[in-house]
Amino acid sequence: MYSSRRVFLRSVAGTGLFAYGWLRDGWSAHVAAAQEAAPPTERPVVTAGNENFWFNIQQAFDVDRSIINLNNGGVCPSPRVVHSAYKRQLDWANHAPARHLWQEQDPQVELVRVRLARAFGCDPEELAITRNASESLQIVLNGIDLKPGDEILTTTQDYPRMLETIRQRERRDGIVMKQLKLPVPIESADQVLRLFEQHLNEKTRVVLFCHVVNITGQILPVADICRMARERGIRTIVDGAHAFSQITFQCADLECDYYGVSLHKWLTAPIGTGFLYVRRELIRDLWPLQAAPREKDADIRKFEEIGTHPTAPRLAIAEALTFYQGIGPARKEARLRWLRDYWAQRLSKYEQVKFHTNLDPAHSCAIATFEIAGIDSQALTQHLWDRHKIIVTPILHEDFQGIRVTPNVYTTTNELDIFCEAIERVIEKGLPTAEAPATTSPATTSEATEPATPEE
Numbered sequence: 399m400y401s402s403r404r405v406f407l408r409s410v411a412g413t414g415l416f417a418y419g420w421l422r423d424g425w426s427a428h429v430a431a432a433q434e435a436a437p438p439t440e441r442p443v444v445t446a447g448n449e450n451f452w453f454n455i456q457q458a459f460d461v462d463r464s465i466i467n468l469n470n471g472g473v474c475p476s477p478r479v480v481h482s483a484y485k486r487q488l489d490w491a492n493h494a495p496a497r498h499l500w501q502e503q504d505p506q507v508e509l510v511r512v513r514l515a516r517a518f519g520c521d522p523e524e525l526a527i528t529r530n531a532s533e534s535l536q537i538v539l540n541g542i543d544l545k546p547g548d549e550i551l552t553t554t555q556d557y558p559r560m561l562e563t564i565r566q567r568e569r570r571d572g573i574v575m576k577q578l579k580l581p582v583p584i585e586s587a588d589q590v591l592r593l594f595e596q597h598l599n600e601k602t603r604v605v606l607f608c609h610v611v612n613i614t615g616q617i618l619p620v621a622d623i624c625r626m627a628r629e630r631g632i633r634t635i636v637d638g639a640h641a642f643s644q645i646t647f648q649c650a651d652l653e654c655d656y657y658g659v660s661l662h663k664w665l666t667a668p669i670g671t672g673f674l675y676v677r678r679e680l681i682r683d684l685w686p687l688q689a690a691p692r693e694k695d696a697d698i699r700k701f702e703e704i705g706t707h708p709t710a711p712r713l714a715i716a717e718a719l720t721f722y723q724g725i726g727p728a729r730k731e732a733r734l735r736w737l738r739d740y741w742a743q744r745l746s747k748y749e750q751v752k753f754h755t756n757l758d759p760a761h762s763c764a765i766a767t768f769e770i771a772g773i774d775s776q777a778l779t780q781h782l783w784d785r786h787k788i789i790v791t792p793i794l795h796e797d798f799q800g801i802r803v804t805p806n807v808y809t810t811t812n813e814l815d816i817f818c819e820a821i822e823r824v825i826e827k828g829l830p831t832a833e834a835p836a837t838t839s840p841a842t843t844s845e846a847t848e849p850a851t852p853e854e
């Protein structure tokens with residue numbers, strides 16, 4: 399029975415019906431089918447444009463194809479196989495929470511820690527599983543000992559919730575926040591490094607910055623900044639909300655002290671998952687957000703002391719890692735850049751289009767932000783939703799405005815064509831004057847920029 403099925407599958411594959419992931423048992427079959435569409439020896443930049451491979455990945459998601467979601471920066475849908483694991487674990491816990499949740503599922507989180515640490519490239523004893531990047535970074539920003547007058551250097555493009563956390567410490571502890579302005583777009587890693595260098599002084603104790611800036615998609619030179627800070631005895635907190643599993647790197651490449659991630663963004667893990675990396679020798683001196691016993695002072699698990707909470711999302715991180723590793727990190731990064739180039743190169747031909755992202759592969763990946771001269775970005779976002787059911791994010795920053803576009807691995811070129819045509823129509827004709835009445839939609843909520851309230 400099994401072998402005849404294999405013969406059948408081989409014959410179907412021979413006909414060029416590459417999507418036979420559908421015919422197999424189980425949802426992860428799509429990844430297996432994708433793998434067969436691209437031999438392991440194929441270079442990632444080649445696989446990036448191999449539509450047979452990506453068709454199978456696209457089919458692994460249960461997304462609503464009657465809308466076009468180009469805001470995968472805020473939060474991403476999970477593939478079916480991840481969502482199913484999440485629901486399965488949730489149901490299992492509910493059968494007898496006191497036993498299943500506490501006695502069985504909680505201990506299994508340890509293997510998820512190991513798998514995440516292997517993917518990130520750190521020791522499992524340096525990685526705490528959290529609910530998101532906000533929690534990870536607030537643990538550090540609130541838990542680090544600072545005296546009145548001590549300074550934290552950050553940028554005007556850091557995430558508002560993190561800036562608010564520092565402002566609260568200003569009010570509470572008399573510390574001082576200094577902010578530098580990043581260029582838009584960034585020209586070179588050296589330019590960024592020099593800027594940080596110019597703003598450090600003898601009172602700077604901590605530097606906080608993004609690995610990938612959420613409002614432009616710019617990749618910052620993390621290791622260079624961290625090395626420079628370390629030479630001056632300054633601690634480095636890196637906001638990696640957008641970096642892990644969008645771009646490929648290892649913890650050792652970063653040289654930072656603390657790193658916070660959201661896993662419901664690029665890893666496509668269930669909503670409410672993230673991690674915090676703390677360099678081993680710094681764990682003891684960092685206070686947790688919720689009190690933990692003294693015996694746990696040097697234990698990374700003290701940052702996970704948050705009372706009773708669902709284990710299901712944490713356990714399903716393992717399935718999201720399997721999905722990600724099944725695609726291949728280098729292939730995913732190459733595809734994300736390929737998709738970005740697919741739409742951005744087409745639109746960059748128009749002189750009215752101004753990019754706020756440096757599109758050089760060294761400086762950006764999936765995310766890019768642009769504006770159309772003379773067109774209000776908030777109104778454009780609303781128009782794209784109302785007329786075309788396309789979700790993008792308006793970026794309304796004190797230094798610039800635009801719309802941020804973030805496809806993900808499930809995005810099709812057809813969807814990007816429709817997006818480009820909609821933008822080309824606006825370039826040619828402007829926004830329609832009598833726009834349909836505004837509807838409340840995810841497309842109308844702006845990506846968190848200062849001074850707006852953080853919302854994604």
Ligand SMILES: Cc1ncc(COP(=O)(O)O)c(C=O)c1O
Nearest residue numbers: 530531532533557612637639660
């Ligand atoms: C740069 C950056 N940091 C932190 C966060 C917070 O992420 P979360 O809401 O998942 O905690 C975001 C969310 O968009 C972000 O873009």
